[in-house]
Amino acid sequence: MSTVGTPDRNSGWLSEDDLAEARRRLPLLYVEAVPVRVDGLGRVTEVGTLLRAADGSISRTIVSGRVLHGETLRDALFRHLEKDLGPMAFPQLPASPVPFHVAEYFPWPTEGGFLDTRQHAVALAYVVPVTGTCEPRQDALEVTWLRPEEAASEELAREMEGGRGVLLRAALASAGRLP
Amino acid sequence: MSTVGTPDRNSGWLSEDDLAEARRRLPLLYVEAVPVRVDGLGRVTEVGTLLRAADGSISRTIVSGRVLHGETLRDALFRHLEKDLGPMAFPQLPASPVPFHVAEYFPWPTEGGFLDTRQHAVALAYVVPVTGTCEPRQDALEVTWLRPEEAASEELAREMEGGRGVLLRAALASAGRLP
Amino acid sequence: MSTVGTPDRNSGWLSEDDLAEARRRLPLLYVEAVPVRVDGLGRVTEVGTLLRAADGSISRTIVSGRVLHGETLRDALFRHLEKDLGPMAFPQLPASPVPFHVAEYFPWPTEGGFLDTRQHAVALAYVVPVTGTCEPRQDALEVTWLRPEEAASEELAREMEGGRGVLLRAALASAGRLP
Amino acid sequence: MSTVGTPDRNSGWLSEDDLAEARRRLPLLYVEAVPVRVDGLGRVTEVGTLLRAADGSISRTIVSGRVLHGETLRDALFRHLEKDLGPMAFPQLPASPVPFHVAEYFPWPTEGGFLDTRQHAVALAYVVPVTGTCEPRQDALEVTWLRPEEAASEELAREMEGGRGVLLRAALASAGRLP
Numbered sequence: 001m002s003t004v005g006t007p008d009r010n011s012g013w014l015s016e017d018d019l020a021e022a023r024r025r026l027p028l029l030y031v032e033a034v035p036v037r038v039d040g041l042g043r044v045t046e047v048g049t050l051l052r053a054a055d056g057s058i059s060r061t062i063v064s065g066r067v068l069h070g071e072t073l074r075d076a077l078f079r080h081l082e083k084d085l086g087p088m089a090f091p092q093l094p095a096s097p098v099p100f101h102v103a104e105y106f107p108w109p110t111e112g113g114f115l116d117t118r119q120h121a122v123a124l125a126y127v128v129p130v131t132g133t134c135e136p137r138q139d140a141l142e143v144t145w146l147r148p149e150e151a152a153s154e155e156l157a158r159e160m161e162g163g164r165g166v167l168l169r170a171a172l173a174s175a176g177r178l179p
Numbered sequence: 180m181s182t183v184g185t186p187d188r189n190s191g192w193l194s195e196d197d198l199a200e201a202r203r204r205l206p207l208l209y210v211e212a213v214p215v216r217v218d219g220l221g222r223v224t225e226v227g228t229l230l231r232a233a234d235g236s237i238s239r240t241i242v243s244g245r246v247l248h249g250e251t252l253r254d255a256l257f258r259h260l261e262k263d264l265g266p267m268a269f270p271q272l273p274a275s276p277v278p279f280h281v282a283e284y285f286p287w288p289t290e291g292g293f294l295d296t297r298q299h300a301v302a303l304a305y306v307v308p309v310t311g312t313c314e315p316r317q318d319a320l321e322v323t324w325l326r327p328e329e330a331a332s333e334e335l336a337r338e339m340e341g342g343r344g345v346l347l348r349a350a351l352a353s354a355g356r357l358p
Numbered sequence: 359m360s361t362v363g364t365p366d367r368n369s370g371w372l373s374e375d376d377l378a379e380a381r382r383r384l385p386l387l388y389v390e391a392v393p394v395r396v397d398g399l400g401r402v403t404e405v406g407t408l409l410r411a412a413d414g415s416i417s418r419t420i421v422s423g424r425v426l427h428g429e430t431l432r433d434a435l436f437r438h439l440e441k442d443l444g445p446m447a448f449p450q451l452p453a454s455p456v457p458f459h460v461a462e463y464f465p466w467p468t469e470g471g472f473l474d475t476r477q478h479a480v481a482l483a484y485v486v487p488v489t490g491t492c493e494p495r496q497d498a499l500e501v502t503w504l505r506p507e508e509a510a511s512e513e514l515a516r517e518m519e520g521g522r523g524v525l526l527r528a529a530l531a532s533a534g535r536l537p
Numbered sequence: 538m539s540t541v542g543t544p545d546r547n548s549g550w551l552s553e554d555d556l557a558e559a560r561r562r563l564p565l566l567y568v569e570a571v572p573v574r575v576d577g578l579g580r581v582t583e584v585g586t587l588l589r590a591a592d593g594s595i596s597r598t599i600v601s602g603r604v605l606h607g608e609t610l611r612d613a614l615f616r617h618l619e620k621d622l623g624p625m626a627f628p629q630l631p632a633s634p635v636p637f638h639v640a641e642y643f644p645w646p647t648e649g650g651f652l653d654t655r656q657h658a659v660a661l662a663y664v665v666p667v668t669g670t671c672e673p674r675q676d677a678l679e680v681t682w683l684r685p686e687e688a689a690s691e692e693l694a695r696e697m698e699g700g701r702g703v704l705l706r707a708a709l710a711s712a713g714r715l716p
Contacts, residue, residue: 018562026559027566027604029659041253042272067564069657072641072649074220092271093221095306096279097355097641101534102634102661104609112534112609120606122566124639127274166536173531176276176459176470178524201384204376206425208385208480246385248478251462251470276462280713281455281482283430291430291713299427301387303460345715352710355638355649357703399611400630432578450629451579453664454637455713485632534634 023119030123031077032103033063034171035085037145038129044175047151047168048134049160050084051141060144061161062168064123073097077126085143086135091128099124100174103167113163127171148177202298209302210256211282212242213350214264216324217308223354226330226347227313228339229263230320239323240340241347243302252276256305264322265314270307278303279353282346292342306350327356381477388481389435390461391421392529393443395503396487402533405509405526406492407518408442409499418502419519420526422481431455435484443501444493449486457482458532461525471521485529506535560656567660568614569640570600571708572622574682575666581712584688584705585671586697587621588678597681598698599705601660610634614663622680623672628665636661637711640704650700664708685714 022028035048049060065080067073074093081091103123105116134143150156152172157165172178201207214227228239244259246252253272260270282302284295313322329335331351336344351357380386393406407418423438425431432451439449461481463474492501508514510530515523530536559565572585586597602617604610611630618628640660642653671680687693689709694702709715 022559022563025555025606026563027606027608029564029566036274038272038274041257042274043253044274067659069562069564070643071564072647073639073659074222078220092308093217094273095215095217095221095223095308095354097639098353098637099635099639100275101531102610102636104634106607110609113537122604122610129271129274169527169536170531170534173459173528173536174277175274176528178527178531179471197383201380204427205380205384206387206427206429208387246480248383248385249464250385251468252460252480276460277458278456278460280710281431281457283455285428289430292716301425301431348706348715349710349713352638352707352715355707357706357710358650394632396630396632399615400632401611402632432580436578450666451575452631453573453575453579453581453666453712456711458633487629487632532635533632 027120027122029067030064030105030121031067031073031080032123032125032167033077033081033091033128034125034168035063035081035089035091035128035130035134035143036171036175042129044127044148044172044177046145046147047171048085048130048143048145049151049156049168050136051144052139052161053141054139058141059161060156060159060164062164063128073124077128081128081130083137085130086133086137088132089130089134090132091130093128094126099126101125101167101170103164105162113166115162125167125171127175148172149179152179206299206301208246209243209284209300210246210252210259211302211304211346212256212260212270212307213304213347214242214260214268214270214307214309214313214322215350215354221308223306223327223351223356225324225326226350227264227309227322227324228330228335228347229315230323231318231340232320233318237320238340239335239338239343241343242307252303256307260307260309262316264309265312265316267311268309268313269311270309272307273305278305280304280346280349282343284341292345294341304346304350306354327351328358331358385478385480387425388422388463388479389425389431389438390481390483390525391435391439391449391486392483392526393421393439393447393449393486393488393492393501394529394533400487402485402506402530402535404503404505405529406488406501406503407509407514407526408494408501410497410519411499412497416499417519418514418517418522420522421486431482435486439486439488441495443488444491444495446490447488447492448490449488451486452484457484459483459525459528461522463520471524473520483525483529485533506530507537510537564657564659566604567601567642567658568604568610568617569660569662569704570614570618570628570665571662571705572600572618572626572628572665572667572671572680573708573712579666581664581685581709581714583682583684584708585667585680585682586688586693586705587673588681589676589698590678591676595678596698597693597696597701599701600665610661614665618665618667621673622667623670623674625669626667626671627669628667630665631663636663638662638704638707640701642699650703652699662704662708664712685709686716689716
């Protein structure tokens with residue numbers, strides 16, 4: 001289904017050292033997805049967050065990952081959705097490539113509020129309805145589905161990695177579901 | 180599935196005379212939908228147009244209709260999609276209520292290029308993927324599926340009612356598929 | 359500066375009785391604007407709200423008004439900005455006619471949260487930077503400029519007419535300034 | 538006016554060799570701007586293109602440049618606008634960080650139509666009204682202002698570098714000015 005053929009993972013592949021070097025020199029391009037459940041009229045009814053265990057602590061995040069050299073944004077988005085939600089999630093990628101938000105993560109605190117201690121990353125964020133069954137893989141423990149009011153709460157915002165509570169609220173705002 | 184209950188069709192109902200009067204006094208609110216087919220990555224592959232026979236001539240249009248008093252935009256959009264494409268089209272309404280374009284139709288020629296000799300109408304226009312089978316009803320003769328290049332052509336633009344060729348191009352632009 | 363000539367205020371004019379009748383039969387089309395101050399890079403630094411005294415109580419709102427028959431959305435937006443902020447506000451209307459949000463006001467409580475006891479109104483809402491001096495006219499007492507954190511607060515939301523606190527937050531989200 | 542302080546140009550600086558290496562390994566992040574003139578109601582009246590002489594041939598492009606490590610999108614956009622249009626252009630950066638389009642440039646031909654033989658670049662593209670005087674610097678020969686119909690023409694599209702004719706049309710579509 002790729003639109004430009006398989007990304008060239010050889011040339012796109014970076015050793016740990018090279019990636020560490022690139023992270024000090026360039027902003028890295030990410031795609032992020034807020035998984036949602038919708039009703040028959042397309043209205044968002046629930047928002048999904050991923051519970052993660054990392055470094056001995058528990059935190060929440062959304063679908064997120066790097067765009068590889070030679071990879072389209074759609075291919076990257078689909079690849080990370082499958083990696084984080086499993087092969088049976090059946091995500092409906094948006095017709096438009098324009099994100100609902102562009103999140104700028106810096107390794108230092110900024111007014112924007114997004115933080116990534118590893119790197120300067122710019123993430124194109126999308127709302128993606130999923131119609132199937134989510135089976136989180138890799139380091140995600142589970143997908144938790146929340147009502148819009150819960151997803152917009154201060155309490156949840158404190159649990160979200162890197163300031164992504166704001167991203168959940170912006171996602172709800174774009175869907176007309178901000179409480 | 181209505182979000183505010185059944186629209187109050189009694190109070191919303193207008194006699195032909197009342198509607199004619201309202202059309203002379205107020206801009207009428209419309210919703211319009213460009214039906215599309217998408218691939219597994221959400222990319223638009225085909226654009227649907229409705230072939231109509233009216234007043235002895237043939238023309239093309241998209242899904243279009245009035246919003247009733249008490250009716251939500253989603254309910255109106257779903258109602259007109261079902262009316263024009265049949266009950267088995269299975270449209271996927273967008274999560275966001277923000278249209279890709281707002282088309283302003285006037286009964287006289289304007290720079291915007293949209294014309295509706297009956298009235299001043301303002302239409303919120305959406306791109307809507309349909310996953311089922313379209314069986315046009317009412318006065319629509321058939322749904323024709325076109326590749327993006329065909330949908331954006333000058334030739335097709337001339338067949339579209341009320342200047343809606345521009346709307347097809349704006350829909351393609353919003354989907355990153357303008358040739 | 360009108361794009362279609364002066365709206366036809368004769369045919370567009372409605373007697374109080376006719377307007378009351380239309381309000382019971384049709385959704386009315388509105389434009390709304392959230393006035394903002396921006397810095398040299400276009401970043402929103404302050405959000406304006408209008409303090410109003412009506413029916414003996416004080417409330418807050420944003421720029422809001424009906425679109426007349428024959429009037430473009432831009433003309434309506436400019437007219438209401440001038441009416442509410444005075445002739446020296448120098449608003450910068452957006453290049454795009456696509457609103458950041460579509461607010462659906464019903465005369466009864468709905469999930470969307472927007473309420474207008476007089477009518478069913480659908481408002482296209484825009485963020486509009488103003489660069490001049492605001493001198494509220496008509497029934498507006500004053501324009502209050504708030505920092506993004508204040509504009510997004512629960513406290514302010516309670517003072518906003520018709521549920522427009524949500525609209526302020528959606529405006530901030532669209533500007534990447536939601537706290 | 539920077540929101541995160543001066544970008545760290547030491548760590549962000551890349552030798553020619555390092556940049557060449559990065560270009561083979563990572564998608565590079567760009568910002569692009571379509572400069573426009575607007576009337577008093579914010580309507581786009583003219584679109585600016587940059588005439589360039591490179592490698593002995595003449596071509597047209599828009600404002601375009603890389604985002605540096607540690608630099609915000611706004612800072613990068615402002616920096617490239619100043620570099621390409623001069624210090625007296627007085628650009629009005631949009632309140633929203635969401636681009637009207639995301640252009641994916643690959644070093645090989647793709648369906649999207651954007652081509653950059655040097656690299657895989659992803660560009661966030663914005664429509665930016667300029668109110669002052671443009672004095673192109675560096676390798677740009679001049680800024681040419683075109684009416685919307687000219688900017689959308691096939692003829693102009695053939696002169697635009699890297700497939701950016703589509704980007705001009707998408708910019709016009711987002712501004713409601715596609716002919």
